[in-house]
Amino acid sequence: xxxxxHTFNGGIHPEGHKAESSATPIRDMALLPRYxxxxxxxxxxxxxxLVQAGDKxxxxxxxxxxxxxxxxxxxxxxxxxxxxxxPRAVPHPSGLFDxxxxxxxxxxxxxxxxxxxxxxxxxxxALRNRIRDLGLAGLGGAVFPSYIxxxxxxxxxxxxxxxxxxxxPWITCDDRLMRERAAETLQGVAxxxxxxxxxxxxxxxxxxxxxxxAAMAAAAPAGVxxxxxPTRYPGGGGKQLTYTLxxxxxxxxxxxTDVGIQVFNVGTAYSLYRAAMLGEPLLSRVVTVxxxxxxxxxxxxxxxxxxxxxxxAAGGANPGAVGEIIGGPMMGFDLMDLAAPVTKAVNCLIxxxxxxxxxxxxxxxxxxxxxxxxxxxxxxxxxxxYWFSRAxxxxxxxxxxxxxxxxxGCCAYVCPSHIPLVDFFRFAKSEIWEREQEKRASDQAxxxxxxxxxxxxxxxxxxxxxxxxxxxxQKEAAAAGPAAAPADPEAEKKKAILQAALERAxxxxxxxxxxxxxxxxxxxxxxxxxxDARREQVVGKEGGEG
Amino acid sequence: MNGSPYALxxxxxxxxxxxxxxxxxxxGIIAHAWFFGxxxxxxxFLCTGFAVALEGLILLMRNVPVKPFLSDGSVLVTAWLLALxxxxxxxxxxxxxxxxxxxxxxxxxxxxxxxNPFNPAMVGYAALIVSFPVYMTQWPAPLGxxxxxxxxLDAFDLVFAGQGSISPDAYTSATVLxxxxxxxxxxxxxxxxxxxxxxxxxxxxxxxxxxxAFAFGGLLMLAHRLITWHIPVAFLVxxxxxxxxxxxxxxxxxxxxxxxxxxxxxxxxxxxxxxxPVTASSTPLGKLIYAGLAGFLTALIRAFGGYPDGVxxxxxxxxxxxxxxxxxxxxxxxxxxxxxx
Ligand code: SF4
Ligand code: SF4
Numbered sequence: 001x002x003x004x005x006h007t008f009n010g011g012i013h014p015e016g017h018k019a020e021s022s023a024t025p026i027r028d029m030a031l032l033p034r035y036x037x038x039x040x041x042x043x044x045x046x047x048x049x050l051v052q053a054g055d056k057x058x059x060x061x062x063x064x065x066x067x068x069x070x071x072x073x074x075x076x077x078x079x080x081x082x083x084x085x086x087p088r089a090v091p092h093p094s095g096l097f098d099x100x101x102x103x104x105x106x107x108x109x110x111x112x113x114x115x116x117x118x119x120x121x122x123x124x125x126a127l128r129n130r131i132r133d134l135g136l137a138g139l140g141g142a143v144f145p146s147y148i149x150x151x152x153x154x155x156x157x158x159x160x161x162x163x164x165x166x167x168x169p170w171i172t173c174d175d176r177l178m179r180e181r182a183a184e185t186l187q188g189v190a191x192x193x194x195x196x197x198x199x200x201x202x203x204x205x206x207x208x209x210x211x212x213x214a215a216m217a218a219a220a221p222a223g224v225x226x227x228x229x230p231t232r233y234p235g236g237g238g239k240q241l242t243y244t245l246x247x248x249x250x251x252x253x254x255x256x257t258d259v260g261i262q263v264f265n266v267g268t269a270y271s272l273y274r275a276a277m278l279g280e281p282l283l284s285r286v287v288t289v290x291x292x293x294x295x296x297x298x299x300x301x302x303x304x305x306x307x308x309x310x311x312x313a314a315g316g317a318n319p320g321a322v323g324e325i326i327g328g329p330m331m332g333f334d335l336m337d338l339a340a341p342v343t344k345a346v347n348c349l350i351x352x353x354x355x356x357x358x359x360x361x362x363x364x365x366x367x368x369x370x371x372x373x374x375x376x377x378x379x380x381x382x383x384x385x386y387w388f389s390r391a392x393x394x395x396x397x398x399x400x401x402x403x404x405x406x407x408x409g410c411c412a413y414v415c416p417s418h419i420p421l422v423d424f425f426r427f428a429k430s431e432i433w434e435r436e437q438e439k440r441a442s443d444q445a446x447x448x449x450x451x452x453x454x455x456x457x458x459x460x461x462x463x464x465x466x467x468x469x470x471x472x473x474q475k476e477a478a479a480a481g482p483a484a485a486p487a488d489p490e491a492e493k494k495k496a497i498l499q500a501a502l503e504r505a506x507x508x509x510x511x512x513x514x515x516x517x518x519x520x521x522x523x524x525x526x527x528x529x530x531x532d533a534r535r536e537q538v539v540g541k542e543g544g545e546g
Numbered sequence: 547m548n549g550s551p552y553a554l555x556x557x558x559x560x561x562x563x564x565x566x567x568x569x570x571x572x573x574g575i576i577a578h579a580w581f582f583g584x585x586x587x588x589x590x591f592l593c594t595g596f597a598v599a600l601e602g603l604i605l606l607m608r609n610v611p612v613k614p615f616l617s618d619g620s621v622l623v624t625a626w627l628l629a630l631x632x633x634x635x636x637x638x639x640x641x642x643x644x645x646x647x648x649x650x651x652x653x654x655x656x657x658x659x660x661x662n663p664f665n666p667a668m669v670g671y672a673a674l675i676v677s678f679p680v681y682m683t684q685w686p687a688p689l690g691x692x693x694x695x696x697x698x699l700d701a702f703d704l705v706f707a708g709q710g711s712i713s714p715d716a717y718t719s720a721t722v723l724x725x726x727x728x729x730x731x732x733x734x735x736x737x738x739x740x741x742x743x744x745x746x747x748x749x750x751x752x753x754x755x756x757x758x759a760f761a762f763g764g765l766l767m768l769a770h771r772l773i774t775w776h777i778p779v780a781f782l783v784x785x786x787x788x789x790x791x792x793x794x795x796x797x798x799x800x801x802x803x804x805x806x807x808x809x810x811x812x813x814x815x816x817x818x819x820x821x822x823p824v825t826a827s828s829t830p831l832g833k834l835i836y837a838g839l840a841g842f843l844t845a846l847i848r849a850f851g852g853y854p855d856g857v858x859x860x861x862x863x864x865x866x867x868x869x870x871x872x873x874x875x876x877x878x879x880x881x882x883x884x885x886x887x
Contacts, residue, residue, distance in 0.1 A: 008880070014553045093549070169553055239881065252881040329553035357552050362611075364560050364618055365660035369823040370774075371558070378880045381828070384872075401879045409551035416558045417660075423549045 006247040008240050010377040011232040012410045014169050014330065016208060017356070021290035022172035024297040026180055029313050031109055035077045035304035036341040037063060038090045038100040041135070042143035044070025051101060055082045059111040060281050063101045066132050072145045073135045075281040077302035080105040088339070091307065091326045091346055095336030103304070114279035119191050124151075127195060134281040135344075136272060140174075140265030141327065142238075143345040146272065149262060150195040157262050160198045161245055162189050164205040164212065164266040165229060165236030168328025171348040173286040174266050176298045178205065178212035181270055182219035188269035189224060191276050196262055199223075203266075204241045206231040233330060234408040238263045240377055252404055267347075287342055289314035292321045292353035301342050307349055308338040317351045325350040329357070330409045364417040372411035372421060378404045382411035382421050389428035394435075397428045405429075560659075563772060564619030570767045571626055571818065574760035578630070581752030582686045584698040585634030588705050590626060592638055596645040597625035604654045620659055624648055627667035630814060631858065632674065633685045635696075638705050640681050644670040664865045665825045668858040675853055683854055685721050723810050724854040730799045757813040764817025773821045776833035781816040782807060784841025792849050800849055812844065815857035825865045832868075832875035840864040 040046035047064025051057060057076040064074035083104045087097035117130055132147035140163055166174040178185060186203075193201050201224040205213050208231040217226040229235055229244050239250045242261055250256045256263055267285060274280045283302055287310060290296040294315025301310055307324070311317060317324075324335040327348055335349070350357075372382035381400055388396035405425050412421040578586045601621040605612045628644050648670030656662040675682040696704070729739045745751060767773050785806055792800040806812060811819070820826060820840050827836035840860045847856025 012556070014556075243880075249881045251883075252879065254881075325550075325552055327550075330551045332550055332552070334548070334552075352552070356554055358554070360548070360555070361559070362614055364614065365658065367560060367563075367620070367660045367823050368826075368828050369563065370828045373828065374774075379877055380879060381876065383828070400876075401882070404879050404881060407550075409553075412555070413551050413553065414556045414558060416560045416563050418555065418559070420549065422551070426549060 004247075005227070005229060005245070006243055007230075008235075008243050008377050009379055010375045010410055011234065011240075012375055012413050013231070014233055014413060015356075016231075017170045017290070018172050018175065018208065021170070021288050021296040021298060022175050024295075026176050026286055026298045026300055027313070028300050029302070029305065029310070031078060031105060031107065032302075032305060032309050033105055034083075034306070035103045035105070035302060036088050036100050036306060036339075037074055037077060037103065037304035038088070038098050038341065038343055039064045039074055040090070040098050041072070041074060041303070041344045042070075042137045042145065044068070044145065046099065047071060047074045049085050049099070049101060051082045051085065053082055053084050056080070057082060057103060059109055060114060060283060061112050062133070062135075062281075063103075066145075070145060070148065071132075072137050072147070073133045073281070074101075074303075075135055075283055076101075076103055077283055077304045078103065078105045079108050079110040088341075089337040091335060091340040091343060093333035100341070116279045117276045119194065119276045124195060131272070131275060134275045134279075136268065136275055136282050137344050138265055139267030139271060139285055139344060139347065140236075141331075141345065141347060143343075146264075146268055149257075149264065150192065152196050152262075153257070155257055156260060157196045157198050157257060158260040159200040159202065159246060159262075160189070160193050160196055161242055161256075161261060161263045162192075162201065162203040162266055162269055163236055163238065163241055163263055164203055164209075164216065165241050166209070167206055167231070167233045167236035168330055168332075168348075169233070170290050170350055171288050171328050172290070173288045173298050173347050175209045175212050177270055177286050178209070178266055179215050182212075182215040184273045185266050185270045186216070186219050186221065186224060187277065188271070188273035189264075190221070191272050192262075192264055192269060193223075198262070201225065202227055202245045204229045204236075204245050206235055233410065234377055234406070237377065237406055237408060239406065252401070282344060285342070285344060285347070287346055288348040289351075290348065291325075291350040291356070292318045293351045294318060303342060303344055305342045306338070307335065307340055307342060307346075310342060310349060311338065311351070318353070320353055322352045322354055322357065325352060325357075330413070331407060360420060361418045363419045366415075366417055366419060369416060371414045371416060375410040375414045377408060377410060378406055380405055382425075385428070386419060386421050386424050389424040392431075394428050394432050398432060402428055402432075560618040560620065564623050566770060566772055567623050567767065567818070568619070568626060570763035570772070571630070571760075573763045574756055574814065575626075575630070577756040577759035581756060582634065583696050584701045585686055585696065585704075586629070587698060588701045589629040589632060589634050589636075589641055592641040592705070593625040593629035593632075593645055594622060596642050597621045597628075597649050600645060600649050604650060604658075608654070608658070610658070615659065618659060621649060621653075624653070624666045627814075627819060628670050631667060631671045631811060631819075633682060635686055635701060635704050636681045636684070640674065640678060643677075644674050647673045660824055662824060663868070665819060665822050665861055668819060668861050668865075671858045672862060675858070683721070683724060721810065721854050723848055726801055726805075727848075736798055736801070753810075754808040757808045760813040760817060764813065767817065767821075773817070774830070774833070776830055777821045777826060777837040778816040780834040780837035781820050781841040781844075782812070784838035785812060785816075785845050786841075788842045788845035789849075792845065806845060806848065810848070810855040811857040815844065815861060816841070819857065820861050820864070825861075825868065827868050827871045827875070829872055829875040829877055831877070832871045835871050835875065836864050836868060839867065 039049055045068035048067040049063065050065055051063045057063060058079045059076055061076045062073050063076050066073050080103050082101055084102040085099065088100040088102065090098040090100065117127065119127055128147040128150055131150065132145060136146035137143045138146060164174050164178050189201060203216055203224060203226045205216060205226065205228060207228040213226060213228050220226050227245060229241065234240055235244060238256060242256050242263060243249055246261065248259050248261060251258055271282050284300050285303065286298050287301040288298050289310060293311065296314060299310060299313055325332040326335050326346055327333060329350060366383050366386060368383055373380065376382055384400045385397050385402050388400065402425060407422050407425060409422050412419065415421060575586060598621060602612055602616055605615050625645065628648050632641065632644060648666040652664050652666035652669035653662045726739055764778055768775060786803040789800065789806040790803040793802050820837050827833045843860035843863055844856040847853065847859055853859065
């Protein structure tokens with residue numbers, strides 16, 4: 001299948017800058033005195049803390065438990081004492097704090113007992129639960145919990161795509177991983193293929209990584225095809241890589257699983273190998289430190305490592321540095337606080353210098369040159385979306401398929417007017433989500449209000465009835481003399497019945513609102529959860545609510 | 547907000563785009579000077595000067611930063627396209643009025659760079675030809691046909707001081723498009739018209755080489771991806787097909803398609819005017835429709851209209867249709883089916 005590659009439209013060729021960090025092997029970091037592990041490692045529900053200040057922990061001990069569906073566990077990176085469970089700086093574009101567990105190492109780095117998973121014989125759902133409890137999540141950037149993606153569910157998955165494209169400039173963590181740990185990574189791929197029951201496995205690697213290609217091809221077992229894909233950003237985007245390798249377009253608003261394809265990052269495959277073969281939770285990942293630093297390279301970094309310490313390990317920033325980026329230069333974000341720790345999502349720390357990362361020139365008006373549209377891998381018309389986003393005509397922006405935008409930044413990269421197009425798209429998306437949320441909230445408020453009115457009305461009637469009855473009874477009593485039973489028990493019973501009916505009515509009413517997620521098939525339910533999670537993430541990014 | 551991308555952006559800016567467009571015009575300008583004398587330098591000089599001064603003044607009055615906007619170069623392209631569309635050796639005020647119409651009315655009245663629905667140079671041209679038809683139809687004759695060959699000084703003299711000692715008939719003539727139309731209407735056989743001195747081997751004498759030079763510049767722009775192929779190809783095909791059909795129907799009245807391609811503003815229009823991104827359609831299919839329409843209308847106006855050339859009006863009419871064309875030619879988005887869902 002890999003012989004005939006498909007070419008997605010658009011894309012760009014930014015300067016790669018891979019050599020700066022790809023020349024040296026992955027380095028281990030010395031044990032640090034302190035780690036900070038945020039409980040929110042990815043989209044979805046943050047983990048529920050399992051420890052409190054003063055607790056002693058061992059390396060690999062769960063400190064946060066998966067909470068809800070889109071969630072995974074979080075583990076202690078080393079042995080020591082929990083010194084705080086409190087909001088701390090996290091690597092997030094908003095710069096806001098989030099709940100984290102701070103651990104002081106005891107220097108012994110003692111681990112809990114790890115039990116390898118008997119993945120071949122384990123019941124699939126038990127295997128997935130173990131993977132959830134080992135904290136596995138996608139390491140390619142989206143950080144979606146792996147156990148969910150390993151569930152073939154109702155759709156049958158026929159192809160597993162392993163993403164080693166690493167198309168973002170400067171980042172080389174996957175490159176080094178594939179060069180140095182190809183066999184282990186492919187072992188993880190085998191476990192994925194087993195869990196999903198797929199026949200075809202394609203590993204896509206951009207052809208600017210010949211060493212990684214060679215290493216992976218050499219280690220690939222029969223049935224796993226390692227494919228060199230042309231180097232063109234964003235060739236490593238999930239949808240783009242899927243298209244390049246299979247010619248299948250992921251339907252809009254859907255996931256590749258809708259067309260029988262599941263995509264995992266190579267880093268995730270490697271962590272699955274460690275989880276299954278060694279029983280080890282996701283405790284560390286490879287992170288690239290590059291740019292304006294003394295000794296750029298890749299580091300095996302424990303989750304929870306403060307970024308300042310990671311930077312020190314790379315020799316520190318060179319004089320003249322002008323800030324840091326988390327992630328790549330195309331889709332990453334400005335780091336607000338070096339005290340923030342490495343999370344499962346952090347694949348790269350770039351120290352900016354004014355030569356490679358100059359301030360963006362002042363924007364000019366759009367001249368409708370169409371360069372953005374020609375570079376857009378989603379075949380969008382960015383200038384139209386920009387026009388309407390700027391005019392705050394979000395409905396129109398949406399009608400130009402704003403939500404198909406993957407925020408890859410190609411359009412902003414080529415724009416001769418230097419318009420920060422992606423900023424406008426993020427803004428428009430978050431505004432639309434906010435409005436939807438507001439609408440949902442006001443719908444709920446309206447329902448609550450209506451119900452209250454209804455209840456008050458009924459209560460009034462009931463009271464009137466009661467009074468009438470009581471009056472009647474009194475009359476009766478007066479007429480028939482004493483010995484009439486008090487009316488109360490009957491009224492109580494009636495009230496209970498009425499209450500139940502009201503509740504049923506309210507439920508039925510809720511049933512017609514779009515938000516109701518009861519009684520939906522699990523697939524739809526999961527999708528809603530995912531979409532909500534995505535929204536939360538982007539809204540958080542722009543709206544500044546952590 | 548200052549989000550990603552942070553990468554060093556592509557070396558691309560509005561001013562570099564505009565400078566490249568101007569560079570691509572140079573072969574045509576040189577050919578023009580070669581065949582029609584130094585008048586073109588005077589009109590370029592005047593239009594550029596007026597346009598820059600006016601743009602600067604307007605930017606000042608609109609309270610926008612003058613430097614980045616003036617240096618975007620867009621007003622220079624407008625000025626050059628206007629100069630290349632107007633007859634040379636016309637009185638200086640004709641250029642001044644043209645620049646005011648193009649820069650002030652067509653561009654800034656609509657909000658400035660990127661906001662104007664109509665091609666500014668063509669608005670200037672069209673308004674002038676309606677208002678001052680006499681000046682707009684007197685074109686310098688190609689060298690060798692004019693009784694008098696001018697120096698650059700003569701040209702300045704003519705533009706600023708009027709005709710002076712030299713009679714206009716000595717250096718100007720009607721255009722071939724005009725001549726063809728009037729002679730054919732008078733019933734002169736096509737072969738006889740073609741035999742007139744002002745006609746060259748395919749189009750107008752001299753003009754055909756200027757057209758070829760503009761086409762060459764256009765190909766340079768294509769090679770540098772300043773434009774896509776859609777607009778020039780559709781424009782020229784629309785023009786040639788329509789002219790060819792008319793020619794087939796009535797060869798005595800209508801010239802052949804090659805003549806149309808190499809006369810008047812066809813090449814300049816196809817590569818430089820219809821391709822103005824601000825006012826052109828922006829989707830691939832839309833560009834084909836828009837430019838095909840402009841080419842078709844050019845041929846029709848040339849054949850049946852009262853003006854010497856049809857490019858300006860054709861482009862302006864096509865400009866009007868752009869929002870409509872764009873709305874109905876949105877390309878399929880990745881992951882959507884054909885119905886756009
Ligand atoms: S690249 Fe920039 S100037 Fe060109 S159409 Fe797109 S947004 Fe407008
Ligand atoms: S950021 Fe969005 S609009 Fe711009 S090129 Fe990428 S997908 Fe297209």
